[in-house]
Amino acid sequence: MTRFANLNQGYCRRGALMAEMATRTIWVLLLVAGLVLAPASALAQEQERPIIDGKRVALVIGNSNYIEDPMWKRLSNAALDAETIAHQLRNPVGGDGSFDVLLLVDADNETMRAGIERFAALAKEADVALVYFSGHGFMFNLKNYIVPIDAPQAISERTIDRSYIDMADVIAAGQSKGISLFFLDACRTTDALKNTGEDNQATKFGTIKARGSAVFYSTSDREPAYDAVPPGTQRSPFARAVLRSLQRPGLEFSVFSKDVTAAVYRETTGLNPSQYPYLGSQMFQDFYFLPPSLPQYTSANGTASVQPAPTEARPPDRIEEPxxxxxxxxxxxxxxxxxxxxxxxxxxxxxxxxxxxxxxxxxxxxxxxxxxxxxxxxxxxxxxxxxxxxxxxxxxxxLPAMTPLDIAAELIDRTDDELLILDILEDYSPERLHALSDQGDPVAAYILGQMYFDGVGVFRNLHTAGEQFEKSAASGHPAGQYGLGRFLERMIFEYNEPVEDGGRITDLYRASFAQGFGKAGVRLADLYADGRVALPDDNPDENIDIWKTMAARGHAGSRYELMVREIDADAQFASLAADARGANGEAALWLCRYDDQRQALRERFDHCVYAASRGHEMAVIAMATDLYSQGDLNLSRSDLAYWARLAIGSPLLPDQWLPCIEAIADTGQITAACDLSGKGP
Known part of the structure; x- marks a missing residue:
């Protein structure tokens, strides 16, 4: 397996491009791994991530009124958060999506242990088990604990397992027949950890190992989880965002977490630091708290189902009505x-x-x-x-003509598609988007194409996605041209579906980029760089020209591509470094991937840490690469364990690295299972 090159072996600037080509190969292979042997039908591919449903149970714990305040500071909102979340999970409006909820508020040690034991019996008979905890938590000797309200003032290794609740016990209790979800809002303050005795071994709550589950942390490493913003506000930012997203239909869990993260970050932007939740997931099924409110179109034979399987639905033939x-x-x-x-x-x-x-x-x-x-x-x-x-x-x-979506192509170009869809769905139902698309609105058609392709707000339907992209592109709208090109590209390279005119992809991207749509230009340049499409004979530097244009617009990835090719590399590096210092996660990601003498190894690793905290999974794998081949990088045991546990949760982690990364996660130390030769896997 190709890896990041080792700085300690005389790695020079000229080698940066070679390393980029090898690194690019890693990402391409990792992203398409498992798809090479995929069924020929894209619809069959969709069945590999079934929708999980069935009996749902939840354990919700909220501890606010700690007895040993100020050691364990009272939290104004933790109990209220738990009560609010429990009420929403029980909400009968959810129908079959409602949970049977066990709620513990201001629970002491005995009550928490009894509740966890009772929940374990419920979870093993359920298809979906959820645990939500809000209160104090900490890590001690690489083990995570949550704090009952009657916890003692001092953390002692001799009594810790009796006085606090080991998260490993909670994880074990939450295992169901299907999926397990853990929401952990346990980082609201670290003041209690400053004078804990035992040589200050206690640190803030860290990552946990939960194979086959999803763990949603209310904040990233090195950042607090606020109890109230502004002070005195009811409910924490995390709980408010979770509550809001629980009420939105059609959000698959990965999209649900993205919706929550964006809401929390928006609410805490301007605070120092801001709060940014993080999802660690090993789930291989799709899960919806509330299914899409708009089921698929009926099949051609005129029959319909309230919630058809994604592969069963196709647009109908037109039927003449009496x-x-x-x-x-x-x-x-x-x-x-x-x-x-x-x-x-x-x-x-x-x-x-x-x-x-x-x-x-x-x-x-x-x-x-x-x-x-x-x-x-x-x-x-x-x-x-x-x-x-x-x-x-x-x-x-x-009906009077409906006003088209007033969204500039420039905004679509610079906004994450899923976040844009989530914002639009605040004001427009899928039904209205369909009406606008039928009326000829190219933006509505583009948005619907993205929704159906990725399953955001609706069940995934590749046939309908393609129709909507075609409709938008036919209007000449640059977003539609980009969307259709991306759709065709993914059908070829991810789903192994035949496309009659592969050259149409580059034509669509060029037409879109000619109108200033940067996403299309970046995709075209990446196709050239990955060797999937040959550069044109009349413009063999087309990819370089695109990157220069996008770098001038401030696009971090394009600056990186020029930098590794030594095209005005010093200036590109300086721009990326300045952006990264300004808390730009994209810039940090590309500096994380940049293995060159312009930055020290530890500096690069710090960029990886920040990019990973902003949800960039490739940064987690880059850190795993360094842990595997470079050593401990002078990290503390808790930091080593933290990042190793995140890497274990990534589906991109190569199997041959797993023994090393699991050993680090368990011990907080580099072990013999790791390759310290600098050669990597």
């Missing part, structure tokens, strides 16, 4: 008080919306009764004079 001349009504037909009978809406090409009641959905998308009524009442349209269909009680309503 008509009659009954008078139209401006309101939807009544439903029972429970709203249990479905109402469906159809957006027609003529600018009508038809709300109809019944289980059969033809050429339409399912909506809840309230959503349908709200949609109609928002516009207060006049009843349509045209004919209606003959299906059960229904209404045909003339």
């Amino acid at each position: 008509r009659h001349s009954a008078p139209a009504s401006p309101r939807a037909p009544p439903v029972d008080a429970q709203g249990s009978e479905a109402i469906d809406v159809i957006f027609t090409e003529e600018g009508f919306a038809k709300c109809m009641r019944g289980d059969l959905v033809i050429d339409g998308v399912r909506m809840s009764p309230q959503t349908c009524r709200d949609f109609v009442s928002d516009t207060e349209p006049e009843p349509a004079a045209g004919p209606m269909v003959a299906y059960s009680p229904s209404i045909l309503i003339a």
Whole structure:
């Protein structure tokens, strides 16, 4: 396995490009590993990450009123956070998505141990088990502990296992038949750890090992988790964000965590330091707290399911509907008080919306009764004079033209697609986006394409994603051209799907980049650099030209590409270093990957630490590479264990590194399992 080169073996600037080519190979191979042998069908590929569901149980603990204050400072919001989260998890509106919740508030040692034991019995019979803890926590001798409210003033090695709760016991209790999720808000203060005795062996709460599970930490290493922002506010930033995201349908857990992270970071931006949650996940299934509110289109045979499997749904053929001349009504037909009978809406090409009641959905998308009524009442349209269909009680309503999404291409270009979608879904339902797309809005079509391809807000459907990207690209919009090119690229290289005209990908990227859409240019240049596409004979430096253009715009990755090719390298390095000092995670990531005499090994490792704390998984693997081949880098045992445990949680970690990284995670020391020869794996 190719690795980062070793600075200690006379590594010179000229070797930087060779190292970049080898390093690029690592990332390409790691990202597509497991996909080379994927089924020929992309739809079959989707089945490799099944949606997990079934019986759900949760243990929620919130400790606020610690007895030994100020040693264990009272927390104004921890108990309230737990009560709020427990209420939302129990919420019957979630239907089958509701949890059976065991709630412990201000629990002493005996109560916590009894609750954990009781929860273990529930979890082993469940398909989904969740643990949420808010309160004090710490690490001692590489073991993590959470603190009951009657904990003693001093941390003693002799009594620690009796006085505090070992997180290993909580992890064991939370193991279910399916998946296990752990939310840990245990870093609200480190003041209690300054004078703990035992040679100050106690440190802030660290990472935990939980194979096959997902652990969501309320903050990253070296940063606090705030109890209230601003002081006196009810609920912590983390709990508020989790509560908000729990109420949003269609967020697969990885997207859910991204939504929470972005909300917490926004709320704490300007504080010193800001708070940035971190997800460590070894889950290989998709999980939704609330499923998408918009199921797939019906299949061609006209049948429908409320929650079809992602691979079963395809857009319907158009079906001619029988008509009659009954008078139209401006309101939807009544439903029972429970709203249990479905109402469906159809957006027609003529600018009508038809709300109809019944289980059969033809050429339409399912909506809840309230959503349908709200949609109609928002516009207060006049009843349509045209004919209606003959299906059960229904209404045909003339709709005014909807205002297209007012999102500049420049904003789409510089914003993470998933975060952009999450922001849009705050104001636009998937139903409305479909209506806008049908009306010819290229931005709505692009957003829907991304949603269906990545399964954000809707179940994944590659067929529908491709249709929406085609629609957006046909308008000439640069985002649509980029989206379609990315879609076709991924179909070829990730899903092994045949594409009739592979050259169309580069044409789409060029057309998009010509309109100033930087994401398209970067993807095109990367295709050239990875050797997937040959550079054109009439412009053999096209990738260099693209990187120069993007570097001038401040794009960190393009600066890196020029730097490793010794193209104005000193200036590129200085710009990246300045950005990294300004807390730019992207700049830190590329400096993390830059193995060159311009920066010391430890300085590079620090960039990796910051990039990893900002959710860049490649930085975690880069640190694992250094731990494997370079040694301890003068890190403390707790820091070594912290980063090794994060690396274990990454699916990108090569199997042959696992014995070394697991040994570091367990001992906080470099062991004989690691390759210190500088040659790496």
